[in-house]
Amino acid sequence: MKNITIVGTGHVGLVTGVTLAEIGHQVVCYDINENDIALMKAGISPFYEPELTDLLKKNLNKGQLFFTGDPKLALVDAEIIYIAVGTPTAENGSVDLSYIKEAAKTIAENITKQEVIVVTKSTVPVGTNKLIQQVIVTNLTNEVNVNIVSNPEFLREGSAIYDTFSADRIVIGSDCEKAASIIEEIHRPFGITIFITDLLSAEMIKYSSNAFLATKISFINEIANLCEKVGANIEEVAHGMGLDFRIGTQFLKAGIGFGGSCFPKDTRGLIQQATEAGQSLEILEAVIKVNKQQKYSLMNKAKQRFGNLKDKKIAILGLAFKPNTNDVRESIAIDIASELTMQGALVTAYDPLALEEAKQILGEKIQYALSIEEAITNTDMVFIATDWDEFKDFPLEKYEMLMKHPIIFDGKNSYSLDEISEYNIEYYSVGRPFLNKSNFYNLK
Numbered sequence: 388m389k390n391i392t393i394v395g396t397g398h399v400g401l402v403t404g405v406t407l408a409e410i411g412h413q414v415v416c417y418d419i420n421e422n423d424i425a426l427m428k429a430g431i432s433p434f435y436e437p438e439l440t441d442l443l444k445k446n447l448n449k450g451q452l453f454f455t456g457d458p459k460l461a462l463v464d465a466e467i468i469y470i471a472v473g474t475p476t477a478e479n480g481s482v483d484l485s486y487i488k489e490a491a492k493t494i495a496e497n498i499t500k501q502e503v504i505v506v507t508k509s510t511v512p513v514g515t516n517k518l519i520q521q522v523i524v525t526n527l528t529n530e531v532n533v534n535i536v537s538n539p540e541f542l543r544e545g546s547a548i549y550d551t552f553s554a555d556r557i558v559i560g561s562d563c564e565k566a567a568s569i570i571e572e573i574h575r576p577f578g579i580t581i582f583i584t585d586l587l588s589a590e591m592i593k594y595s596s597n598a599f600l601a602t603k604i605s606f607i608n609e610i611a612n613l614c615e616k617v618g619a620n621i622e623e624v625a626h627g628m629g630l631d632f633r634i635g636t637q638f639l640k641a642g643i644g645f646g647g648s649c650f651p652k653d654t655r656g657l658i659q660q661a662t663e664a665g666q667s668l669e670i671l672e673a674v675i676k677v678n679k680q681q682k683y684s685l686m687n688k689a690k691q692r693f694g695n696l697k698d699k700k701i702a703i704l705g706l707a708f709k710p711n712t713n714d715v716r717e718s719i720a721i722d723i724a725s726e727l728t729m730q731g732a733l734v735t736a737y738d739p740l741a742l743e744e745a746k747q748i749l750g751e752k753i754q755y756a757l758s759i760e761e762a763i764t765n766t767d768m769v770f771i772a773t774d775w776d777e778f779k780d781f782p783l784e785k786y787e788m789l790m791k792h793p794i795i796f797d798g799k800n801s802y803s804l805d806e807i808s809e810y811n812i813e814y815y816s817v818g819r820p821f822l823n824k825s826n827f828y829n830l831k
C-alpha cells in the first residue's frame with residue numbers, strides 16, 4: 388500500500404483516485420476547486436460517470452480515500468503523486484501548460500518525503516515531463532529526490548470505470564528504471580498488459596493514439612459521404628471492413644464527427660507540436676478539416692431539403708458530446724444548435740443529462756425541453772446529435788403523432804432502415820440510402 392496524492396480531481400483525477408483506492412492504496416485527492424472538493428467529500432461526484440459514485444462512497448467509507456483543498460495536507464505524506472490537471476488549448480493554439488506548471492510548483496513547495504515519484508496522467512506534449520521535473524526541482528522547499536513518470540490515460544468518458552479495469556494496456560514511461568518499476572507494481576493488480584518505455588515515447592503514444600482514432604472516424608465519415616452518393620450503406624461497409632482484424636470494427640461508426648474534451652484538442656495539440664518541430668502532419672490536418680465539414684453535414688441536408696431554415700421549429704435530441712456523460716466540451720450538438728439559431732431556426736433541445744451544462748454555453752439562444760416528447764411536439768424536423776439509448780428506444784410512432792410532419796435528420800444512425808421503413812417518417816441518416824417513399828411530405 389502506498390500513500391498516493393492526486394493533484395487535479397476532474398474526470399481523470401477522480402477516476403484515478405477512486406480506482407487506486409479500490410485496489411488498496413491510501414489516496415488523497417487535492418483540487419483547487421473548493422466547491423467540487425466539498426461535493427466529493429460528501430460522496431457526490433461533480434460530474435456524471437457510470438459506476439463512479441458507488442466506488443467513491445465505498446472507498447470514502449472504508450477510510451481509503453480523502454479529499455482536501457489544502458495542498459500542504461494533501462502532499463505532506465505523499466510518496467507517489469499523480470498530476471491530472473487540464474491541458475486545454477491556449478488562445479494561440481498551443482497546449483496550455485499553465486495548470487501543469489502551477490501543479491508542479493504546488494507539489495515542489497509541499498512535498499517532504501525523501502523520495503517522491505511524480506506521475507503525469509494529463510495529456511501533455513512531448514518534453515513536458517522533463518519541464519515538470521525542472522519546475523519541481525527549482526521550487527523545492529525540502530530536500531526531496533524527485534523522479535518523474537509518464538502514465539498517459541486512455542479512459543473514455545461514459546465508461547471510465549470499466550475502461551480503468553479493462554484497458555488494453557497501461558503505458559508507463561520513465562527515464563528512471565526504479566520509478567518505472569514502482570509504478571508498474573502499483574498498477575499490477577488491474578491485471579492489464581503494462582508497456583514500459585521512455586518518457587518521450589510515452590508522451591507521444593498518447594497523442595498518436597488519439598490522433599489515430601480520430602483519423603479512423605474522419606476516414607469512415609468521408610466513406611459514408613461517398614456511400615450516400617453511390618448508394619452503398621456505410622454500416623454494411625464498416626462491418627465488412629472491420630472483419631479484417633488488421634482494420635478492426637471499432638471507431639468506424641460514421642456520424643457528425645468527433646467532439647469531446649480530447650480528440651479535438653489533442654489533434655490540434657499534435658499538429659502544433661509537429662509545427663514547432665518543423666514537421667508537417669498532412670493526414671492529421673485533413674482529419675481535422677474533414678471533421679469540421681462533417682459537423683454541419685446534417686444541417687446541410689436540412690437546408691437542401693427545406694431551402695431555408697428560417698423560422699423552422701427544430702428539435703435537437705442530444706447535447707452531450709457522447710452518451711452516458713453530461714460533458715458538453717466541444718460537443719458537436721452544441722455547435723449545431725448554435726449554427727441553427729444563426730440560420731434563424733427556432734431550436735428546442737433535450738438531453739437526458741446535459742441540459743444544465745448546455746445552458747451555460749447556449750443560454751437563451753435555444754429552448755430546453757425536459758423530455759423527448761416535449762422537444763419534438765409541433766416541430767418541423769428533428770436532429771439526432773447524440774447516440775443516447777433513450778433515443779434509440781423511443782417509439783417511432785410518437786414522431787408521427789407529435790411532430791407537424793415527421794422528418795428526422797439522424798446524425799447517429801439511431802434507427803435501422805428496416806425499422807424506419809415501417810413508419811411514415813421522412814428519414815435522413817449518415818452514409819445510408821435515403822428511403823425514397825412516394826408519400827413523403829411535399830413541403831418546403
Ligand SMILES: NC(=O)c1ccc[n+]([C@@H]2O[C@H](COP(=O)([O-])OP(=O)(O)OC[C@H]3O[C@@H](n4cnc5c(N)ncnc54)[C@H](O)[C@@H]3O)[C@@H](O)[C@H]2O)c1
Pocket residue numbers: 394395396397398399400417418419420423471472473474486489490493508509510511540541542543544648649
Ligand atoms: N476527460 C477524459 O476523458 C480524459 C481521458 C484521458 C486523458 N485526459 C487528459 O487528462 C487531463 C485532465 O482532463 P480532465 O477531463 O480530467 O480535466 P478536468 O477539467 O475535468 O479536470 C481538471 C481538474 O484540475 C483541477 N486543477 C487545475 N489546476 C489545478 C492545480 N494547480 N492544482 C490542483 N488542481 C487543479 C481543476 O480544478 C479540475 O478539477 C487532460 O490533460 C486531458 O487531456 C482526459
Ligand SMILES: O=c1ccn([C@@H]2O[C@H](COP(=O)(O)OP(=O)(O)O[C@H]3O[C@H](CO)[C@@H](O)[C@H](O)[C@H]3O)[C@@H](O)[C@H]2O)c(=O)[nH]1
Pocket residue numbers: 510540541542543544545597600604637638639640641642643644645646647648649650653708709
Ligand atoms: O466510431 C466512432 C467513435 C467515436 N466517435 C465520436 O468521437 C468522439 C469521442 O468519443 P470517445 O473516444 O468514445 O470518447 P472520449 O471520452 O473523448 O475518449 C477519447 O479521448 C480520451 C481522452 O484522451 C481517450 O482517453 C480515449 O481513449 C478516447 O477514446 C465522440 O464525439 C464520438 O461520438 C465517432 O464519431 N465514431
